[in-house]
Amino acid sequence: MSRPDAPERIDITRLKGVGPRAAERLAKLGLHTLEDVLFHLPFRYEDRTRITPIGGLRPEQGVVIEGEVLAADVVFGKRRSLLCKVGDGTGLVVLRFYHFSAAQKNALEKGRAIRVYGEPRPGAAGLEFYHPEYQTGPDLPPLEKSLTPIYPTTDGVSQKLLRNLAGQALQWLRTHEPEELIPAGLLDRGGLPGLAEALSKLHHPQPDDPVDLLLDGNHPAVKRLVMEEMVAHQLGMLAKRAGQKALQAPTLEGERLTGQLLKSLPFALTGAQQRVIGEIRADLRRHHPMLRLIQGDVGSGKTLVAAAAALVAMESGYQVALMAPTELLAEQHLNNFRQWLTPLGIQVHWLAGSVGVKARRETLAALADGSGALVVGTHALFQEAVAFQRLGLIIIDEQHRFGVQQRLALREKGRFGNQVPHQLTLTATPIPRTLAMSVYGDLDTSVIDEMPPGRKPIQTLALPTSRRDDVVARIRAACLEGTQAYWVCTLIEESDELQAQAAEATFETLREALPELTVELVHGRMKAKEKQERMARFSRGEAQLLVATTVIEVGVDVPNATLMVMENAERLGLAQLHQLRGRVGRGGAQSYCLLLYQTPLSQTAKKRLAVMRDTSDGFVIAEEDLKLRGPGEWLGTRQTGDLAFRIADLVRDEALMAPARQVAAELLANHPHQVERLLRRWLRGGEDFADV
CATH class of the missing domain: 3.40.50.300 (P-loop containing nucleotide triphosphate hydrolases)
Structure with missing residues (x-):
């Protein structure tokens, strides 16, 4: 139980400047408490602590300059603009405004002192500042004493407000030592700063602090928080996994149909396919739901492995649903399954947007009365009209293309009380190890790392x-x-x-x-x-x-x-x-x-x-792609809760992933009272992971 003065128990409306409307806007950023403000960290910094001579300007580097307005004129070219020339004795620079008023032009009168902040860029008149921030004299305010943090924001929430709230939160830290949620000795901090010092450093770095180290993640203050955030994410995965494993699932066994299929094939399975089928069989025999991800390069034979799993479920008297993200991919699965299973006397049903009214009605009736044992389809499978009599196995291809709620909707169609179907996920996108541990850490993983014989490298x-x-x-x-x-x-x-x-x-x-x-x-x-x-x-x-x-x-x-x-x-x-x-x-x-x-x-x-x-090694390519593009872009449209790191970086901090997973497991086993608070601190709603 947290203390009454714990930051997660202090509502954000108790901070100065936060009324009902501001609180509503801040909630869009996930900011509800003082703790949320403390852990809403800057993503970059501006140096407004020193003046740069105009003669020393470099393109696209944020700087403060001071000088004298030499001229301010409206010019007409492709676009009407206000040009203001500023000099300081070391050089001249132009401020360019495309949106301006007559009052603004008049205020920039010749001879007036001016301070400008912005990033100069090459322009028609040499280096130019486009719509920079500026203040005019005669009495310019003192320069900032610390670097200026720039926070993630949203409409209606200014940087000024976020800086003000961060300042109030840091003031609170000076009189209230924050609670370390990971017990001493469980995580080797290696001389890193305490939580309060690390947060202060990130919100208010001093001019002589190595900003490059802060931004590239190698500063001790960053490392201190990265470790805790990684532990929180691993806790989320373990909690999610524990929640899934607490559910029941039907026990599925049977070898006859799979044996018939394999005898009918004009080729033998690869060793990797045989190994993965064995892993799936072992999962299906258990009383809790299988949650297995099969990774295999293009052409490695994942679909055949999925067909073998489907046959085990059908032989046990249960229905199977295979869902793919596009009709083209779903049709490919449909054709393969019909080619392999029709000779075994199994009808493969089809449900997608293009299915006609009559065929759709017949398929829905077959699924509802149980006569339809196997259906292949797209998003149409989790629509309200679809009902199964005894759904025992769900196969999802390219899971990352579906939203969390979409995957849950299909699972719920097979729920009877505390019993849910087994789930098998296929992907032809080799997943880098760090992403697999972070994004799919709740799944058991099988890799088909062998191609069928006779294939030549492209x-x-x-x-x-x-x-x-x-x-x-x-x-x-x-x-x-x-x-x-x-x-x-x-x-x-x-x-x-x-x-x-x-x-x-x-x-x-x-x-x-x-x-x-x-x-x-x-x-x-x-x-x-x-x-x-x-x-x-x-x-x-x-x-x-x-x-x-x-x-x-x-x-x-x-x-x-x-x-x-x-x-x-x-x-x-x-x-x-x-x-x-x-x-x-x-x-x-x-x-x-x-x-x-x-x-x-x-x-x-x-x-x-x-x-x-x-x-041509898909896993080598995936690792290189992750390095080049970063995890957010690599995953494309991110799923809620899948990847929301605020300070950790999966590529940069890869070495911390495995230790963080060990610490998370120990916390879950020996300090369960800390888990929800740690999830709340870092994941903002991640305490509901077990439901995902």
Whole structure:
């Protein structure tokens, strides 16, 4: 139990300047208590403690200058603007305002003293400040005594208010020693500062403090808080896992149907597939729900492993639902499952947005009365009208594309009291170890790290767009020899409409350049039926070249396709490049991937293309991608509660992840009364993790 004066028990409205309206706005930032303010940390700092001579200015470095207004004139060019020239004896600089009033122009009178804060940038008149903050004399206030923190904010909440609240919270810290929620001796602090000192340093660093160390995470004050935050996140994962494991699940056993499936296949399972199927079988025999993530590179055989799991559930008399994020991917699973399971006498039902009214009604009835043992579908599966008689296993492909509540909605359809279905998650996106521990730490993980025999590594080349004609000639030669090819169009804008336009233009150009080939076009703006028909023609070999957007990233399996061209490859992340490349190399023939790029390339783009040339190992690529892009961008749309680090960095602080997990386990076992407070301090609502 916390003390009455504990910061988490002091409501934010007790701080000066926080009325009902301000409290409402601050709540959007998760700020409800004094403790929330203390742990709402700056993400950068401005140095307003010293004056920089105008002659010493450097582009894009935040500085304070002082000088004299030499002139202020309205000029007319492409845009009307107010230009104010300022000099200090060491040089001249221009302040440029596009939005200004007559009163503002009149206040900037010649000869007046002025202090300016901003970042100068190269402009038409040399270095210019665009809409900087400024104050005019005659009596300018004293300079700041400490670095100025810049906080994450939202509409209606000013930096001034946040700094004021942080100052009040730090004042409180001076008379109230904050409670250490991780007992002494449990976490080796290695001479790092105490909690109060660390918080004071981050909110109010002094001019002589090494700001670079604060910002890159290597300052002792940062490390002190990183360790605690990582422990809190690991606690969240362990609490989530414990909550799941406290539930019951049906005991599923059976080998007959799986044996029949494996005998019918024209190939043998890899050792990795056999190992993972064994791990799944062991999970399904237990009385608590399986929560297993299967990672496997493109083409490693995850779907077959999922089919084996589904057969165990059906043999035990339970229903199975497989959910995929897109219709294209769901259709691929549907076709595979029908090919494998129809000979065993099992009907595979289909539920997606494109399903007609009659077929949908029949599928819903079969699921409700239990005659439908297996259904494959998209988001349509967790809609209110869908009811199962005895759902025992849920298979989710590419889980990170679904929201937490969407995944829960499907699980709840199989809940009977305290019993829920088992859950198997598949991903063809190899997950870096640090992300797996942090984001999927509540799941058991299996890795299919072996490719089917006969697969040859894809040879990858990066070529400038000036070599486009050579690439077209290569496609012609390859397709006339009997193979097939993809041409993928990408755009910086995340827009189906713009991508469709780009793909259509490329389609017309290639169809004109390659009249001897049949060229098909697929993009996200097409109706599902049309898309399916065109994909089917390409799969049957009736078309030699498929022009597409990144809609083919997953769910397309054409073993005869041996050549992939990716246009504007420099615009994609490594994970997506690797996924797309995996559309070829699915047969026994040597396959190639050509990455067309626009010059000049950024340093990051050069690194990405070099990694793609040098390796086809999905896990190596994922680790490199994480280093280049960071965890937030790597995950794309983040799930609530999955990743919300305020100060820790998964790449920078990777070495602390495993120790933090050990400390979290000990806290949960031996100091459970501290757990909720630690979660509350860092995760803001994370104490509800067990429900996720």
